[in-house]
Amino acid sequence: MAINQALPMTSVSDEVGWLAAVEDAIDSVFAPVTEVFSSIVFFPVTIGEVSFPVVVAWLIAAGIIFTIYFGFAQFRHLKVSYEVVRGRYSSKDDPGEVPHFQALTSALSGTVGLGNIAGVGAAMALGGPGATFWMILAGLLGMATKFAECTLGVKYREVHPDGTVSGGPFKYLPIAFEKFGRLPAKILTGIFAVAILIFGVAGGNMFQANQTFAQVQNVTGGADGFLGSAGAALIFGLVLAALVGAVILGGIKSIGATTSRLVPAMAAVYITACLFVIIVNIGNVPAAFASIIEGAFAPAGMAGGFIGVMIVGFQRAAFSNEAGLGSAAIAHSAVKTRRPVSEGFVAMFEPLIDTVVICTMTALTIIIASAPSLQAGIDQVQAGDGAPDGVILTSDAFATVISWFPIVLAIAVALFAFSTLITWSYYGLKAWEYLFGRSKVSEIIYKCVFLFFTVVGTVLTFTQVLNFADAALFICAFVNLLGVYMLLPVIKREMKAYLADRKSGKLLQLGIDADDIEEAKP
Numbered sequence: 001m002a003i004n005q006a007l008p009m010t011s012v013s014d015e016v017g018w019l020a021a022v023e024d025a026i027d028s029v030f031a032p033v034t035e036v037f038s039s040i041v042f043f044p045v046t047i048g049e050v051s052f053p054v055v056v057a058w059l060i061a062a063g064i065i066f067t068i069y070f071g072f073a074q075f076r077h078l079k080v081s082y083e084v085v086r087g088r089y090s091s092k093d094d095p096g097e098v099p100h101f102q103a104l105t106s107a108l109s110g111t112v113g114l115g116n117i118a119g120v121g122a123a124m125a126l127g128g129p130g131a132t133f134w135m136i137l138a139g140l141l142g143m144a145t146k147f148a149e150c151t152l153g154v155k156y157r158e159v160h161p162d163g164t165v166s167g168g169p170f171k172y173l174p175i176a177f178e179k180f181g182r183l184p185a186k187i188l189t190g191i192f193a194v195a196i197l198i199f200g201v202a203g204g205n206m207f208q209a210n211q212t213f214a215q216v217q218n219v220t221g222g223a224d225g226f227l228g229s230a231g232a233a234l235i236f237g238l239v240l241a242a243l244v245g246a247v248i249l250g251g252i253k254s255i256g257a258t259t260s261r262l263v264p265a266m267a268a269v270y271i272t273a274c275l276f277v278i279i280v281n282i283g284n285v286p287a288a289f290a291s292i293i294e295g296a297f298a299p300a301g302m303a304g305g306f307i308g309v310m311i312v313g314f315q316r317a318a319f320s321n322e323a324g325l326g327s328a329a330i331a332h333s334a335v336k337t338r339r340p341v342s343e344g345f346v347a348m349f350e351p352l353i354d355t356v357v358i359c360t361m362t363a364l365t366i367i368i369a370s371a372p373s374l375q376a377g378i379d380q381v382q383a384g385d386g387a388p389d390g391v392i393l394t395s396d397a398f399a400t401v402i403s404w405f406p407i408v409l410a411i412a413v414a415l416f417a418f419s420t421l422i423t424w425s426y427y428g429l430k431a432w433e434y435l436f437g438r439s440k441v442s443e444i445i446y447k448c449v450f451l452f453f454t455v456v457g458t459v460l461t462f463t464q465v466l467n468f469a470d471a472a473l474f475i476c477a478f479v480n481l482l483g484v485y486m487l488l489p490v491i492k493r494e495m496k497a498y499l500a501d502r503k504s505g506k507l508l509q510l511g512i513d514a515d516d517i518e519e520a521k522p
Contacts, residue, residue: 022460030464034471041471050308052315055474059318062481063141066148069488070495074143074348080502081345089342089507095159096336100346102256103335107150107328107347109259109419110427111354112267113208115320117413120362121390125377127312129288130295132363134313139355142323143348148484151344151491153329154337160438164251167333169326169480170434176483190435192479195472196327197431202469204424205450206457208417209240213458215410215417237458241451244418248425248447252334255422266415267358273398273408274361280401281368288368320359321351325473326480330427339507341494362394369397425450 042053067074083089085100098106123131149169156175157167169192177185213236217227227236247258278285296309322328328350335343366374373396391413398405425447432446456462501507 026462027464030462030468034464034468037468038471041475047307047311050311052311053474055477056311056315056318058481059145059324059477060138060141060314062324062484063138063145066144066484066488067141070144070147070492073147073345073495074140074352077345077499078348080499081348084342084345085349089339089502090336091338092336094336094338095163095165097163097165097252097334098256098336100335100337100343102260103332103343104346104349105259105263106252106256106334106423106426107331107350108353109263110204110327110331110423111320111322111350111420112263112358113416113420115316116354116358116416117362117394117409118390119316119320120359121366121377121393123312123316123390124363124366124374124393125381125390127309128295128378129291129363129367130293130297130309131313131316132292132360132367133296134310135317135363136313136356136360138314138317139321139351139359142317142321142351142355145323145481145484146321146328146347146350147344148488148491149324149326149329149480150332150347151341151494152484152487153333154335154340154343155490155494157333165334166430166433166438168330168430169476169483170330170430171333172329172487173479173483176486179486188479188483192326192476193431193434195476195479196330197428197435199469199473200424200428200431201450201453202462202465203473204428205421205453206460206462207466207469208421208424209237209454209457210461212240212414212417212421213237215414219407219410233459234455237455240418240458241454244422244425244454245447245451247422248450252331252426255426256334258422259419262415262419266412266419267353269408270412271358271361273405273412274365277365277397277401277405278368281370284368284370288364291367317351317355317359321354323351324481324484325476327427327473327476330430331423339494339498341491341498344491344495366393366397369400371396371400421454 041055043055044051045054045057085104087099087101090100120135123135127134152172153168156171157165158171159165170189173189173192174185177188180188213227213233216236217223217225217232220227222228226232247254250257296313318324328347332343332347335346337343371393373393377393391409395406395409398409428450429443429446432442436442498507
């Protein structure tokens with residue numbers, strides 16, 4: 001869900017001089033800081049003619065190592081994942097706040113977003129159709145990473161007396177780093193918490209609010225419509241903040257209940273729209289698949305050749321599903337379960353749905369529709385003029401079928417942005433609690449601050465602040481994965497014990513399904 005390669009920001013500050021002055025002043029202060037910070041976080045590694053951020057290599061390497069270490073669990077145990085999501089081994093008395101399905105949809109709402117639409121479009125221009133193949137492979141590898149970090153998120157969580165939960169990297173990183181000493185462990189975990197909080201307030205909040213307003217404004221007449229004034233932006237921001245507040249004030253239970261309805265619905269609408277485009281252009285399907293395979297291994301004319309296309313696909317997937325960043329482990333830690341690894345199996349569905357399904361559907365829609373803007377975008381990249389606006393490629397693909405289909409896309413973007421916003425409010429809250437302590441007053445202060453920036457996001461962009469937040473999010477990967485590596489034996493023990501209990505029937509005896517209990521009896 002990272003904001004890289006997403007939609008261009010919109011701002012009405014040009015209409016209000018003092019707002020523009022404030023925005024420019026803050027951006028000018030953050031510009032040099034962002035430049036230095038981003039150069040560190042996204043330090044480039046060059047292979048041949050291609051450069052890519054070292055953080056992407058760090059994320060992909062983790063996916064490969066975890067896949068091998070856990071015996072290709074994402075392929076061998078997908079049936080187990082499905083059974084757990086269905087609640088097959090669950091009990092109403094399990095500690096936690098939300099069922100497995102709601103924990104999954106809450107985490108998905110934080111990753112499925114603008115990057116799945118705009119980012120994939122840009123990837124098609126940068127790497128051609130072949131990038132789709134590598135994007136799928138990276139998503140499959142990311143399933144093992146999510147399995148590892150989300151298992152730990154539940155394993156070391158804290159269940160409070162009131163039944164609420166605090167978990168994720170804030171709990172397992174201090175344990176992983178304790179061999180370095182208490183102070184280094186606190187510093188590393190603190191860096192992670194600060195980075196999550198920064199992104200939660202800026203990238204996960206302001207950016208999403210800004211894009212929600214941009215899409216609604218666009219389908220209601222743009223700058224000339226009734227939402228074209230600065231005053232309208234402010235009112236929209238207040239209404240949006242009220243809607244967000246109505247959800248987040250109820251905590252993860254309210255967020256889970258909302259996302260369990262919103263995420264499946266919006267994903268179904270978007271995938272249906274993609275399928276419609278594909279079916280109408282069914283004659284182009286064989287050629288499209290051929291171009292994906294051919295482009296993945298023999299990319300004619302693409303910058304960097306084979307390595308360049310592979311890196312584009314890996315980078316798009318890593319930036320989309322957030323596997324390895326530790327953010328999703330926060331949402332998954334609230335699950336109702338007594339067996340931590342059960343939620344690790346559930347978490348494997350995240351990259352599968354986010355990247356392998358939704359990102360791939362976007363890519364196929366663009367390739368199969370073959371709108372003129374796709375080739376124009378590829379030509380633009382090869383001419384050295386940068387990547388085109390990815391959402392335009394996706395929108396044009398929809399428009400090849402029905403002229404008003406871009407409205408469906410606008411609605412999807414708005415819903416994706418809203419769901420991402422409410423989930424990141426929860427991630428930011430847990431970072432806030434780690435840094436400032438857990439109390440009712442502290443929680444209210446945080447939520448007021450968060451909602452204030454929701455309003456700010458619809459009126460101002462603070463581009464450099466958002467770029468800084470995007471870099472901050474990916475610094476989490478270095479800290480989080482280092483901690484996960486140190487706790488791999490713990491995860492493997494949990495996995496082996498769980499699978500053994502499933503095979504023996506012990507898990508069924510612990511569940512609430514009477515039919516399953518009868519099946520488990522000799």
